[in-house]
Amino acid sequence: MERIDILIVGGGIAGAALAYALSVDHRVALLERETHCGYHATGRSVAVYSETYGSRAIRALTVASGPFLRHPPDGFSPGPILHPRGALHIARGDQLEKLTAALIEMQPLAPAINPLTAPECLTLVPFLRPDQVGAGILESGACDIDVDLLHQAYLRAARAQGAIIRTEMPVIGIRPDGDGWRVDTPAGSWQTWTLVNAAGAWADQVAQLAGVAPVGLEPRRRTVTLVEPPAGLDIARLPFVVDIDESFYFKPSAGMLAVSPADETLVEPADVQPEELDIASAMDRLQTACNIQVTRKGRSWAGLRSFVADRNPVIGFEPRIPGFFWLAALGGYGIQTAPAVAGLAASLIRDQGVPDRLTSLHFDLATVSPDRLRR
Numbered sequence: 001m002e003r004i005d006i007l008i009v010g011g012g013i014a015g016a017a018l019a020y021a022l023s024v025d026h027r028v029a030l031l032e033r034e035t036h037c038g039y040h041a042t043g044r045s046v047a048v049y050s051e052t053y054g055s056r057a058i059r060a061l062t063v064a065s066g067p068f069l070r071h072p073p074d075g076f077s078p079g080p081i082l083h084p085r086g087a088l089h090i091a092r093g094d095q096l097e098k099l100t101a102a103l104i105e106m107q108p109l110a111p112a113i114n115p116l117t118a119p120e121c122l123t124l125v126p127f128l129r130p131d132q133v134g135a136g137i138l139e140s141g142a143c144d145i146d147v148d149l150l151h152q153a154y155l156r157a158a159r160a161q162g163a164i165i166r167t168e169m170p171v172i173g174i175r176p177d178g179d180g181w182r183v184d185t186p187a188g189s190w191q192t193w194t195l196v197n198a199a200g201a202w203a204d205q206v207a208q209l210a211g212v213a214p215v216g217l218e219p220r221r222r223t224v225t226l227v228e229p230p231a232g233l234d235i236a237r238l239p240f241v242v243d244i245d246e247s248f249y250f251k252p253s254a255g256m257l258a259v260s261p262a263d264e265t266l267v268e269p270a271d272v273q274p275e276e277l278d279i280a281s282a283m284d285r286l287q288t289a290c291n292i293q294v295t296r297k298g299r300s301w302a303g304l305r306s307f308v309a310d311r312n313p314v315i316g317f318e319p320r321i322p323g324f325f326w327l328a329a330l331g332g333y334g335i336q337t338a339p340a341v342a343g344l345a346a347s348l349i350r351d352q353g354v355p356d357r358l359t360s361l362h363f364d365l366a367t368v369s370p371d372r373l374r375r
């Protein structure tokens with residue numbers, strides 16, 4: 001039986017970033033069930049970094065992640081992780097009050113956002129239908145994330161620091177063992193002081209393996225489909241475009257437009273596939289908002305964004321169960337928040353509290369702690 005300090009279940013972005021943060025001074029093992037670590041949510045995102053997206057806690061975690069993503073440590077990544085894109089939030093004439101409210105809500109943490117008139121929105125995205133755009137907000141600092149580069153860099157750097165990373169290694173049993181945990185896989189068992197549950201959509205199932213109550217995780221399917229852009233238009237510089245209700249969005253992706261109906265269908269954790277109805281819905285919403293006749297479609301995919309009821313992450317030790325640490329419910333924000341989420345988790349595991357950078361952003365630990373779900 002292998003003995004280590006910290007065992008992480010799940011090799012998505014959350015587990016990989018934490019393995020990197022902790023392996024500098026702990027013996028860490030990361031066990032991933034699939035043949036590669038980015039098989040589930042991490043490999044299926046739309047790769048956007050937006051400091052205006054999500055709750056206050058999410059926005060603080062995103063802003064706190066920015067410096068690492070913009071300027072990773074020397075030798076960490078073979079190329080830039082973020083690429084400028086910009087995000088345009090659009091509202092119809094009947095949604096302008098929502099747009100104003102969103103602007104007021106967004107500004108404190110992301111001051112680099114600007115209200116745009118309808119003509120300014122149409123200059124940025126000429127194929128929007130004029131009757132569908134009353135005004136907009138431009139977040140010029142929004143970026144594309146090179147997710148695979150970031151994820152692989154975390155795994156590579158963690159390995160270089162001594163972390164053990166095993167794929168095709170499902171965790172099938174977890175039980176208390178002395179002061180720690182015994183973790184079983186089909187290929188053998190591990191002994192660890194701290195068990196980190198970074199199992200994405202399966203986090204409640206992993207908790208139950210350990211006899212820990214679930215947190216009520218809701219895996220929600222989201223669909224993305226690629227379509228041919230309007231003929232003759234150079235789309236490379238288009239911003240990410242999202243409507244103020246987040247009922248659809250699109251962005252350029254390898255010469256095509258990646259479009260999502262922003263679906264959130266509650267499903268059981270699984271290797272989800274796109275449904276025809278959701279693809280049709282993406283087409284419909286795109287063609288309602290834009291002057292586009294979709295003539296050619298590319299591939300489509302779906303993935304799980306997992307939430308708890310308040311849509312904040314679950315990060316921290318399970319109350320009254322020593323050594324069981326949650327790193328779950330990262331919703332639609334797990335990539336853009338990965339550096340700060342891992343930094344917070346590592347600091348809590350080291351019993352060092354909330355990192356200063358997050359405190360300075362008025363981050364409230366209670367909003368992500370598992371304690372809030374146990375009252």
Ligand SMILES: Cc1cc2nc3c(=O)[nH]c(=O)nc-3n(C[C@H](O)[C@H](O)[C@H](O)COP(=O)(O)OP(=O)(O)OC[C@H]3O[C@@H](n4cnc5c(N)ncnc54)[C@H](O)[C@@H]3O)c2cc1C
Pocket residue numbers: 009010011012013014015031032033034037038039040041042043044045046047048049169170171172198199200201202206222223224302303304305327328329330331332333334335336337
């Ligand atoms: C369509 C879509 C668009 C998105 N867009 C964005 C975006 O633009 N920006 C952003 O920041 N985020 C985005 N997200 C969200 C982001 O992808 C997730 O928040 C993030 O990937 C979650 O990472 P994770 O490590 O928690 O989960 P995962 O990547 O799912 O990793 C969990 C891993 O745990 C493993 N596992 C489960 N059970 C076991 C077990 N028993 N033993 C061993 N391993 C196990 C799984 O195989 C899996 O690999 C999007 C998601 C989707 C689906």
